Amino acid sequence: xxxxxxxxxxxxxxxxxxxxxxxxxxxxxxxxxxxxxxxxxxxxxxxxxxxxxxxxxxxxxxxxxxxxxxxxxxxxxxxxxxxxxxxxxxxxxxxxxxxxxxxxxxxxxxxxxxxxxxxxxxxxxxxxxxxxxxxxxxxxxxxxxxxxxxxxxxxxxxxxxxxxxxxxxxxxxxxxxxxxxxxxxxxxxxxxxxxxxxxxxxxxxxxxxxxxxxxxxxxxxxxxxxxxxxxxxxxxxxxxxxxxxxxxxxxxxxxxxxxxxxxxxxxx
Amino acid sequence: xxxxxxxxxxxxxxxxxxxxxxxxxxxxxxxxxxxxxxxxxxxxxxxxxxxxxxxxxxxxxxxxxxxxxxxxxxxxxxxxxxxxxxxxxxxxxxxxxxxxxxxxxxxxxxxxxxxxxxxxxxxxxxxxxxxxxxxxxxxxxxxxxxxxxxxxxxxxxxxxxxxxxxxxxxxxxxxxxxxxxxxxxxxxxxxxxxxxxxxxxxxxxxxxxxxxxxxxxxxxxxxxxxxxxxxxxxxxxxxxxxxxxxxxxxxxxxxxxxxxxxxxxxxxxxxxxxxxx
Amino acid sequence: xxxxxxxxxxxxxxxxxxxxxxxxxxxxxxxxxxxxxxxxxxxxxxxxxxxxxxxxxxxxxxxxxxxxxxxxxxxxxxxxxxxxxxxxxxxxxxxxxxxxxxxxxxxxxxxxxxxxxxxxxxxxxxxxxxxxxxxxxxxxxxxxxxxxxxxxxxxxxxxxxxxxxxxxxxxxxxxxxxxxxxxxxxxxxxxxxxxxxxxxxxxxxxxxxxxxxxxxxxxxxxxxxxxxxxxxxxxxxxxxxxxxxxxxxxxxxxxxxxxxxxxxxxxxxxxxxxxxxxxxxxxxxxxxxxxxxxxxxxxxxxxxxxxxxxxxxxxxxxxxxxxxxxxxxxxxxxxxxxxxxxxxxxxxxxxxxxxxx
Numbered sequence: 001x002x003x004x005x006x007x008x009x010x011x012x013x014x015x016x017x018x019x020x021x022x023x024x025x026x027x028x029x030x031x032x033x034x035x036x037x038x039x040x041x042x043x044x045x046x047x048x049x050x051x052x053x054x055x056x057x058x059x060x061x062x063x064x065x066x067x068x069x070x071x072x073x074x075x076x077x078x079x080x081x082x083x084x085x086x087x088x089x090x091x092x093x094x095x096x097x098x099x100x101x102x103x104x105x106x107x108x109x110x111x112x113x114x115x116x117x118x119x120x121x122x123x124x125x126x127x128x129x130x131x132x133x134x135x136x137x138x139x140x141x142x143x144x145x146x147x148x149x150x151x152x153x154x155x156x157x158x159x160x161x162x163x164x165x166x167x168x169x170x171x172x173x174x175x176x177x178x179x180x181x182x183x184x185x186x187x188x189x190x191x192x193x194x195x196x197x198x199x200x201x202x203x204x205x206x207x208x209x210x211x212x213x214x215x216x217x218x219x220x221x222x223x224x225x226x227x228x229x230x231x232x233x234x235x236x237x238x239x240x241x242x243x244x245x246x247x248x249x250x251x252x253x254x255x256x257x258x259x260x261x262x263x264x265x266x267x268x
Numbered sequence: 269x270x271x272x273x274x275x276x277x278x279x280x281x282x283x284x285x286x287x288x289x290x291x292x293x294x295x296x297x298x299x300x301x302x303x304x305x306x307x308x309x310x311x312x313x314x315x316x317x318x319x320x321x322x323x324x325x326x327x328x329x330x331x332x333x334x335x336x337x338x339x340x341x342x343x344x345x346x347x348x349x350x351x352x353x354x355x356x357x358x359x360x361x362x363x364x365x366x367x368x369x370x371x372x373x374x375x376x377x378x379x380x381x382x383x384x385x386x387x388x389x390x391x392x393x394x395x396x397x398x399x400x401x402x403x404x405x406x407x408x409x410x411x412x413x414x415x416x417x418x419x420x421x422x423x424x425x426x427x428x429x430x431x432x433x434x435x436x437x438x439x440x441x442x443x444x445x446x447x448x449x450x451x452x453x454x455x456x457x458x459x460x461x462x463x464x465x466x467x468x469x470x471x472x473x474x475x476x477x478x479x480x481x482x483x484x485x486x487x488x489x490x491x492x493x494x495x496x497x498x499x500x501x502x503x504x505x506x507x508x509x510x511x512x513x514x515x516x517x518x519x520x521x522x523x524x525x526x527x528x529x530x531x532x533x534x535x536x537x538x539x540x541x542x543x544x545x
Numbered sequence: 546x547x548x549x550x551x552x553x554x555x556x557x558x559x560x561x562x563x564x565x566x567x568x569x570x571x572x573x574x575x576x577x578x579x580x581x582x583x584x585x586x587x588x589x590x591x592x593x594x595x596x597x598x599x600x601x602x603x604x605x606x607x608x609x610x611x612x613x614x615x616x617x618x619x620x621x622x623x624x625x626x627x628x629x630x631x632x633x634x635x636x637x638x639x640x641x642x643x644x645x646x647x648x649x650x651x652x653x654x655x656x657x658x659x660x661x662x663x664x665x666x667x668x669x670x671x672x673x674x675x676x677x678x679x680x681x682x683x684x685x686x687x688x689x690x691x692x693x694x695x696x697x698x699x700x701x702x703x704x705x706x707x708x709x710x711x712x713x714x715x716x717x718x719x720x721x722x723x724x725x726x727x728x729x730x731x732x733x734x735x736x737x738x739x740x741x742x743x744x745x746x747x748x749x750x751x752x753x754x755x756x757x758x759x760x761x762x763x764x765x766x767x768x769x770x771x772x773x774x775x776x777x778x779x780x781x782x783x784x785x786x787x788x789x790x791x792x793x794x795x796x797x798x799x800x801x802x803x804x805x806x807x808x809x810x811x812x813x814x815x816x817x818x819x820x821x822x823x824x825x826x827x828x829x830x831x832x833x834x835x836x837x838x839x840x841x842x843x844x845x846x847x848x849x850x851x852x853x854x855x856x857x858x859x860x861x862x863x864x865x866x867x868x869x870x871x872x873x874x875x876x877x878x879x880x881x882x883x884x885x886x887x888x889x890x891x892x893x894x895x896x897x898x899x900x901x902x
Contacts, residue, residue: 083516147412152515154512155515178499180497180498180499180503181497181498181499181504182497182498183493194398196395196396196415446630450632451649453591453592453593453624454626454649454693454694455621456620457620464645464648465634471636
């Protein structure tokens with residue numbers, strides 16, 4: 001039954017969200033909207049995995065700017081996150097790597113408020129630093145025996161990759177070289193870093209400072225590339241609606257610089 | 269007192285010095301909780317499964333492909349576990365050599381390893397870039413193990429092998445070796461003794477080993493997705509299919525999960541009467 | 546068909562040394578208390594435990610030769626073994642058990658089954674042919690085990706404690722059966738047992754085993770007539786005393802045991818030391834009053850038990866040392882012997898046989 005699934009997911013998320021209380025008094029249990037500044041509050045944010053590093057930093061800054069607030073992130077593939085929200089997971093803010101999944105929450109789920117696009121991202125070919133298969137461009141991905149890894153259908157990065165192949169007219173050959181459909185884009189990067197894959201399609205922003213030694217970016221021509229639009233919104237039913245709105249505004253405001261640092265493009 | 273009567277099974281209503289039928293109330297409560305712990309998720313699954321759509325979902329290409337692949341992978345894995353596990357169990361039970369305890373610990377290790385860790389370990393051994401053996405295979409023979417069905421089999425075998433060994437060990441330990449001695453004096457070669465005495469007497473334990481390792485192999489996820497990847501028809505076993513469906517079509521996820529459960533149930537029931545007690 | 550055994554076998558810390566022969570027509574019984582090494586010898590003769598020294602040969606075929614590292618594995622020895630615990634295969638029926646040695650040697654299934662059935666029938670088990678071992682009675686299981694050992698027509702039949710697992714009723718019947726089978730068995734036969742009655746009934750020659758060594762061999766009568774060891778003496782119901790023989794006078798010594806002293810003859814050429822003294826119960830005279838004969842050994846003690854055997858009675862006396870006397874039933878009555886009655890026991894020094902150990 002739905003209720004059981006809701007209970008189960010809620011339990012897991014609550015456990016994850018329960019960090020040690022900061023000094024001093026705890027306000028009432030979760031749900032007792034502690035909105036006023038200075039009171040303890042917890043915010044749960046589900047965000048696409050490509051936002052991991054950037055949002056991590058943004059989260060810390062937001063906490064510093066709002067003492068007593070704890071931001072807990074739930075990173076994963078946008079389709080999976082939307083699914084959880086639609087099943088009733090108590091998430092306050094949802095940041096998706098594609099409008100599709102925000103639409104899903106809006107139309108099939110609890111609904112959203114304060115929806116806005118907050119960033120854009122480009123995709124690129126990502127290869128191991130030593131580029132064993134000698135990939136230079138999209139066409140090289142169609143060579144026989146290339147071990148290509150992309151995200152699964154439904155995951156924004158996966159849908160975008162397929163769209164790019166279609167744009168470039170190499171769908172059949174490229175898809176034939178796909179050896180694995182990963183559950184989120186971070187897993188794609190991992191396979192490339194480990195050297196097991198010859199190449200992967202991921203976001204430009206996925207080449208973070210941590211991994212820049214181990215992978216190389218090969219740009220995709222603009223005419224076939226996809227520009228991913230990232231929407232963010234407050235999820236209806238949030239117990240911290242005010243705080244959630246505050247977070248959304250932060251991302252749209254001060255957070256923009258951080259996003260730019262990590263390679264994201266400004267929203268359209 | 270004749271030995272034959274000793275070995276005669278005592279009547280099922282064996283009188284016991286303990287009072288029969290008196291189970292402590294506390295035990296009943298705890299036992300019920302235990303059953304509930306296992307039964308509730310199953311019940312939830314049954315209730316949540318979209319029964320009207322189930323035919324359509326389970327005959328979809330995704331489901332059928334995953335089913336076929338799962339059966340192949342699990343069965344191959346169980347076979348490998350048995351072929352390698354039986355001699356290993358033999359050596360562990362009847363052999364004496366320095367470091368036996370260590371060997372045993374190593375063999376049992378995959379059982380307590382988180383599956384993803386197991387996947388990472390498999391990469392470290394068989395990955396074409398960083399793998400101990402894998403890089404050599406790739407450099408010299410151009411053989412890449414990752415992203416293949418063989419990798420799925422390897423991952424499934426790695427995590428289920430200890431189960432087979434443990435069950436077979438228990439079986440061997442429970443054997444009366446003197447029966448094998450007797451068989452020898454009656455003219456049976458070592459191979460004949462193995463075939464006609466040892467293995468038949470170990471029937472239940474061999475069945476348990478096969479079933480346990482097959483079931484574990486069927487359900488393997490973490491190591492598979494880390495080491496073998498996820499590609500329909502090649503490495504996407506049923507658990508991986510469920511996971512992928514969970515992101516997009518939860519109904520389908522439940523349906524395929526139900527399929528897995530039913531598969532497992534079928535095997536357990538088929539063997540319950542004869543072997544698993 | 547002669548079995549010649551001359552080996553030292555070792556199992557763990559225990560070592561047994563034995564040499565004997567078993568020919569067709571003369572069943573040999575290895576007789577000894579538990580722990581004497583019988584089971585070890587059975588394992589060695591069966592080929593399960595190679596001897597550390599010595600040889601085993603069956604006619605011309607050398608089965609074991611420790612010196613030249615010859616060891617014929619058990620499956621290639623033409624032997625049939627009936628084990629103490631029978632060791633019938635629990636997953637096979639009686640017929641399948643009996644057919645096993647034939648099938649193991651490649652005899653086709655129908656032939657094997659036919660021979661097995663025939664043998665079971667001869668042993669009176671036709672109606673139990675399909676029973677599992679757990680459903681057989683003690684006697685039936687014993688017969689199946691015997692059939693299984695006989696079916697391949699071995700050259701040597703080895704029976705390890707064949708009757709020990711049976712209850713008294715079954716024991717007599719099975720003993721007769723085994724005696725008949727042995728009589729008609731064309732090969733060499735060795736029985737291993739701790740029961741002297743069993744040995745005497747089933748075997749023509751006894752090999753007494755004690756503490757890993759052969760202490761005496763002979764026919765049952767020979768041993769009965771002249772037991773050479775304490776165990777042999779106990780077997781045949783002879784009084785035995787162990788102690789140091791000290792010189793007493795010319796031709797005589799004092800056997801000092803922990804329970805009392807006995808005057809006994811000094812063996813010729815004996816240098817002194819530990820001995821065993823043997824005294825037949827029939828040579829002990831009981832009387833109510835102090836005897837006045839020339840017997841050098843006179844002791845007194847309470848009667849602890851009286852057991853009647855035919856027209857004789859064996860009377861146990863708690864004297865120093867304890868004694869067993871054999872008297873007529875009439876004497877028991879005349880002397881008023883009952884448990885607890887104090888009586889005098891006397892015997893001549895010359896009636897004590899001294900065996901240097």
